[in-house]
Amino acid sequence: MSTAELQESFREFLRGFRTEIEEQKYRRRLSQMALTGSKSLIVDFEDLMAFDPELAKEIVNNPDEALKYANASILEQMRIEDPEYAEQVGEFFVRFRGLPERLSLRRIRADHIGKLVMIDAIIVRATPVQPLVVKAAFRCRRCNEITLVEQKGPLMRVPLFCANCKARQFDFDEKESSFIDSQEIRAQEKPEELPPGQLPRSIDVTLRDDLVDAARPGDRASITGIVRAQQTMAGRRGGLRTFELYLDANYVDVSGREAEILEITPEDERYLKGLSKDPWILNRLKMSIAPSIYGYEDVKEAILYLLHGGVRKELPDGINLRGDMNILLVGDPGTAKSALLQYVARVAPRGLYTSGRGSTAAGLTAAVIREKSGGMALEAGALVLADKGVCSIDEIDKMRPEDRVAIHEAMEQQTVSVAKGGIVATLNARTSVLAAANPALGRYDPYRNVSENINLPITILSRFDLIFVFRDMPDEELDRKMSDHILRTHQIRATPMPEVSPLPPEILRKYISYAKRITPTLTDEAIRELKDFYLKMRATSGASDSPIAITPRQLEALIRISEARARCFLRDKVTSEDAKAAIRLMTISLQHVGIDVATGKIDIDVIMTGKPKSLRDKMQAIMGEIAKEEKEYGAAEEERLKGTLASQYGMSEAEVASVLNQLVKEGIIYSPKPGQYKRALI
Numbered sequence: 001m002s003t004a005e006l007q008e009s010f011r012e013f014l015r016g017f018r019t020e021i022e023e024q025k026y027r028r029r030l031s032q033m034a035l036t037g038s039k040s041l042i043v044d045f046e047d048l049m050a051f052d053p054e055l056a057k058e059i060v061n062n063p064d065e066a067l068k069y070a071n072a073s074i075l076e077q078m079r080i081e082d083p084e085y086a087e088q089v090g091e092f093f094v095r096f097r098g099l100p101e102r103l104s105l106r107r108i109r110a111d112h113i114g115k116l117v118m119i120d121a122i123i124v125r126a127t128p129v130q131p132l133v134v135k136a137a138f139r140c141r142r143c144n145e146i147t148l149v150e151q152k153g154p155l156m157r158v159p160l161f162c163a164n165c166k167a168r169q170f171d172f173d174e175k176e177s178s179f180i181d182s183q184e185i186r187a188q189e190k191p192e193e194l195p196p197g198q199l200p201r202s203i204d205v206t207l208r209d210d211l212v213d214a215a216r217p218g219d220r221a222s223i224t225g226i227v228r229a230q231q232t233m234a235g236r237r238g239g240l241r242t243f244e245l246y247l248d249a250n251y252v253d254v255s256g257r258e259a260e261i262l263e264i265t266p267e268d269e270r271y272l273k274g275l276s277k278d279p280w281i282l283n284r285l286k287m288s289i290a291p292s293i294y295g296y297e298d299v300k301e302a303i304l305y306l307l308h309g310g311v312r313k314e315l316p317d318g319i320n321l322r323g324d325m326n327i328l329l330v331g332d333p334g335t336a337k338s339a340l341l342q343y344v345a346r347v348a349p350r351g352l353y354t355s356g357r358g359s360t361a362a363g364l365t366a367a368v369i370r371e372k373s374g375g376m377a378l379e380a381g382a383l384v385l386a387d388k389g390v391c392s393i394d395e396i397d398k399m400r401p402e403d404r405v406a407i408h409e410a411m412e413q414q415t416v417s418v419a420k421g422g423i424v425a426t427l428n429a430r431t432s433v434l435a436a437a438n439p440a441l442g443r444y445d446p447y448r449n450v451s452e453n454i455n456l457p458i459t460i461l462s463r464f465d466l467i468f469v470f471r472d473m474p475d476e477e478l479d480r481k482m483s484d485h486i487l488r489t490h491q492i493r494a495t496p497m498p499e500v501s502p503l504p505p506e507i508l509r510k511y512i513s514y515a516k517r518i519t520p521t522l523t524d525e526a527i528r529e530l531k532d533f534y535l536k537m538r539a540t541s542g543a544s545d546s547p548i549a550i551t552p553r554q555l556e557a558l559i560r561i562s563e564a565r566a567r568c569f570l571r572d573k574v575t576s577e578d579a580k581a582a583i584r585l586m587t588i589s590l591q592h593v594g595i596d597v598a599t600g601k602i603d604i605d606v607i608m609t610g611k612p613k614s615l616r617d618k619m620q621a622i623m624g625e626i627a628k629e630e631k632e633y634g635a636a637e638e639e640r641l642k643g644t645l646a647s648q649y650g651m652s653e654a655e656v657a658s659v660l661n662q663l664v665k666e667g668i669i670y671s672p673k674p675g676q677y678k679r680a681l682i
């Protein structure tokens with residue numbers, strides 16, 4: 001196509017394209033641009049393909065030339081639609097959305113250089129917006145004459161000599177130069193589209209002009225752009241023969257914001273609704289969760305609810321209440337924690353599996369990092385990349401200190417804030433967290449509470465709606481059944497179809513996606529049920545010296561679990577059955593972790609403050625005795641303490657020894673001599 005033809009054909013398209021419902025789609029869009037002050041015309045590529053396939057082909061194969069003329073024809077047409085606006089802006093851009101072919105990021109090759117392509121990706125990194133000089137003005141030091149130099153490439157081009165007086169000394173004149181906004185972002189393969197066992201690949205994308213800030217780290221986007229190659233520099237020796245590919249963006253379509261995660265056709269919808277009518281649906285859903293893993297029925301039920309999630313609420317005063325649930329699995333090695341986490345990351349409509357250490361510089365949350373070029377960039381970590389999905393965090397106890405701080409905000413407010421290196425940003429992390437932790441001492445010690453068993457602060461533990469403890473105890477009956485199950489899973493054979501069968505992962509994923517569209521509301525009966533439970537638990541701890549059993553955090557968790565269960569039935573009402581099921585799971589979880597081993601009472605204080613009430617009482621008694629002995633003898637004697645505490649408080653010698661140990665470990669007392677103790681802080 002000749003250039004004149006190009007420009008004319010595109011103008012023809014702008015004027016002539018019509019659909020059944022709309023006479024002049026692009027003329028209308030042009031007139032709207034003036035109203036919204038936009039300089040970009042967004043064109044649906046399929047419209048162009050339908051109207052003028054040859055022009056469409058030209059644009060894909062020869063975009064540099066073709067876009068230039070398409071932009072010019074927009075200006076021409078705008079002069080007719082709105083001459084004043086055309087004059088005021090002077091330059092317009094055509095931006096293409098929805099190319100017929102989505103190129104996989106890892107398939108971009110040398111063949112694509114100079115071509116227009118579209119990729120689907122997640123944005124993982126962004127630099128601040130910076131002005132980029134496109135026409136640099138240089139003032140001659142001798143005669144003051146201005147020389148303008150068009151700029152291309154990464155380095156500034158300077159004139160050789162002044163056209164007027166031939167002098168070679170210049171000053172850069174910022175006022176006479178023209179700048180545009182510029183930003184670099186990094187696009188990476190979406191975690192859920194990654195081939196199994198592969199590391200995600202990424203490509204840098206340059207955004208210019210009105211495209212800057214079109215996407216933030218964590219956003220999912222379809223990016224249309226021209227593939228370009230930039231020479232790799234080898235220091236002073238000059239450029240290498242290998243080049244690095246990058247994408248010069250033409251359009252960034254941020255789909256992740258509202259779009260559905262999975263497409264559900266009307267047929268799917270009919271099928272899923274039919275499924276939900278099955279009287280055994282809840283059982284089928286439960287048994288569809290990690291069918292290869294034996295046992296753990298309650299944990300699987302909880303995971304099913306985590307996948308469905310509760311309802312996020314935006315209160316009139318601007319406060320958001322998260323709908324996403326967080327679950328923690330703590331336990332002995334080899335109890336299928338990692339296997340469950342990996343399963344969930346695979347089956348969740350948007351799942352991501354990471355270890356506590358994180359696999360990138362950004363770790364679990366977000367970080368400001370220094371780029372190769374020396375500038376700063378904001379990089380999203382796992383919780384941001386899993387926005388609107390499920391983040392499986394294995395070995396969460398090994399996360400980095402920076403993440404320990406940031407995860408508090410991420411798990412309750414569901415945002416990650418960063419203010420460092422001149423970058424200030426708040427990213428979304430509306431993520432359900434399924435985490436696993438190993439006991440600090442290798443195996444779970446049932447005589448210590450959960451916070452003593454794992455290396456995580458109480459403030460993080462209390463952000464989990466449910467915590468389950470997995471203990472590996474030899475049990476002949478159980479071992480036989482489990483080994484049978486594992487061996488059969490490994491034996492390749494035709495599976496007989498049982499009457500009630502689990503759902504295949506694709507169906508389960510669709511079911512969850514569809515269920516998540518429903519926003520169930522609490523019925524009065526459900527409210528009564530939850531309130532009764534809450535008040536009862538609070539009342540048992542009513543007397544001032546008994547442990548507090550439950551806090552408002554657990555009440556919110558109960559609501560989320562009940563709502564999630566209603567979604568499993570595709571129901572928009574939360575019934576009292578939903579509430580009862582939530583209460584059952586909550587009780588189990590509290591028993592797993594919160595039981596005060598000494599009194600047998602459920603003691604949420606164990607999770608909230610790290611010590612069961614009975615232990616705090618004992619510590620207090622011992623501290624009191626140590627204080628008395630210090631006054632009388634200068635230091636407390638272990639043997640004497642044991643005697644007094646046995647007679648006055650009924651504590652065994654072993655208990656006294658263990659509490660003394662604990663107090664020394666926490667630095668509350670110290671031992672000046674073996675068998676003697678003094679208070680460290682008076």
Ligand code: ADP
Nearest residue numbers: 292293294295332333334335336337338339486
């Ligand atoms: P963890 O992360 O708890 O240390 P893993 O998930 O790595 O343990 O489990 C170790 C192996 O044992 C995995 O292959 C897992 O499938 C198997 N396994 C452990 N418990 C079960 C179970 N209940 N049912 C089936 N397989 C199990």
Ligand code: MG
Nearest residue numbers: 337338339394
């Ligand atoms: Mg593991």
